[in-house]
Amino acid sequence: MEKEKYLAETKKALTPLLAIEEAARCLLCHDAPCSKACPAGTDPAKFIRSLRFRNLKGAVETIRTNNPLGAICSRVCPYDKYCEGACSRCGIDNPIKIGELQRYLTDHEQAIGMKVNDKVELNKEKVAVIGSGPSGLTAAAGLALKGYKVTVFEEKDVLGGWLSYGIPPQRLPQNVVENEIDYIKELGVEFKTNCKVGKEISVDALRADGYKAFLVSCGIQKGKNVDVKGADLEGVVNGVDFLAEAKTKKGEVKVGSHVIVIGGGDVAMDCASTAKLLGAEDVKIVYRRTIEKMPASTEEREYIQQHLNIPVFTGFKPAEIVGQGGKVTALKAEGMFDASTMELAADMVIFAVGQEAEDVKAIADLNAADVFAAGDIVEDDKTVVQAVASGKLAVEKIEAYLTGKSGLDEVASVKEVVK
Ligand SMILES: Cc1cc2nc3c(=O)[nH]c(=O)nc-3n(C[C@H](O)[C@H](O)[C@H](O)COP(=O)(O)OP(=O)(O)OC[C@H]3O[C@@H](n4cnc5c(N)ncnc54)[C@H](O)[C@@H]3O)c2cc1C
Ligand code: SF4
Incomplete structure (x- = not known):
């Protein structure tokens, strides 16, 4: 059951009707700030216009000729930083759901087996x-x-x-x-x-x-390690190693019952959600700065806090990992802004503090x-x-x-x- 929860895509796809309705909200801006904001040169204004006129083929062509990873980007892009953050509708109500429209179109492309780019003769170096x-x-x-x-x-x-x-x-x-x-x-x-x-x-x-x-x-x-007493105890793992094992083994991994994730970026959020979806009883995040300074996307953090009920302890850094019989039993943390301390019970501690x-x-x-x-x-x-x-x-x-x-x-x- 846990494995199914972990493997299932959380965000549901738009239905055809909702996709057309969303495209109809687009203002068809002449200057298309959304298109200027994509680092990879995607032209949302163009594919949304095609979708509005029910030209799905043309819309898919716009995406695919520009980006061979269009379906992946539609799922993982931080749109609020790029196209959706620049969308003119931000000043009226909410931006057009550009990412979800791109996902709808690339799902359609896959479903009908459409191929935009044909193989060319490989006769160069x-x-x-x-x-x-x-x-x-x-x-x-x-x-x-x-x-x-x-x-x-x-x-x-x-x-x-x-x-x-x-x-x-x-x-x-x-x-x-x-x-x-x-x-x-x-x-x-x-x-x-x-x-x-x-x-x-x-x-x-x-x-x-x-x-x-x-x-x-x-x-x-390479996931960074933190030099803290007890970091070599059984049950202390590196975030990227944990995620890699879970994904390649399709969720067939052992997670602790009481898991603490240390870090505030997207990798930390992914570790926390993965541990929870794979059956951990409780998961907590410990982060050294304030919630506003967390580098993780707001959408991910809100999903973690509100949907998975994972609390985030801000303003604390690890002081020591406590163990018994060589296995982790708790994390001692100390305040970054005052002299407060806390001890949280844990049988798994995941460090997600960046890569090198x-x-x-x-x-x-x-x-x-x-x-x-x-x-x-x-x-x-x-x-x-x-x-x-x-x-x-x-x-x-x-x-x-x-x-x-x-x-x-x-x-x-x-x-x-x-x-
Ligand atoms: C857990 C996690 C979650 C993330 N979530 C997001 C997200 O939601 N949205 C987002 O936009 N970005 C996200 N990122 C960041 C994003 O995945 C990276 O920015 C992106 O993958 C970097 O791409 P890259 O081409 O540099 O290669 P990488 O994805 O780093 O891949 C490099 C590849 O090179 C291989 N390699 C290394 N050395 C050699 C060698 N000597 N010989 C042969 N092969 C070698 C490696 O094995 C690896 O497969 C996330 C990253 C992580 C770790
Ligand atoms: S900025 Fe927003 S409203 Fe304007 S064309 Fe792009 S998606 Fe449509």
């Missing part, structure tokens, strides 16, 4: 993409559509990066990820899993094998003219849509490099921001 997260997938699709022979190298056995290992199924069902990856495979992109570049194979070996350009889209993978990059230089020399970078390793705003935008930019840069249309200065601009 070989390009290696290192990492199959959203930036790598977007770049691979874009390059294949231009005729390049692309191989994506992925160190894990499942493709998709955080789409498959991080974002839980109640927000992003795995079949949605698989459908979009299948679509990219149909464009002729090849995938090699369980192959870590820099370990199993080197960029030099790939060069010798005829690859002419490399995109490092390896993301930021592994050594990117071990993968490739980013100063080499044929090496490019995209995704979380170069973007300040670490979201899927930003990774898509970054993958699209990488396509332009790689094509410019391979066709000799740009100088090295321009090419370097993609790389120089790598931390």
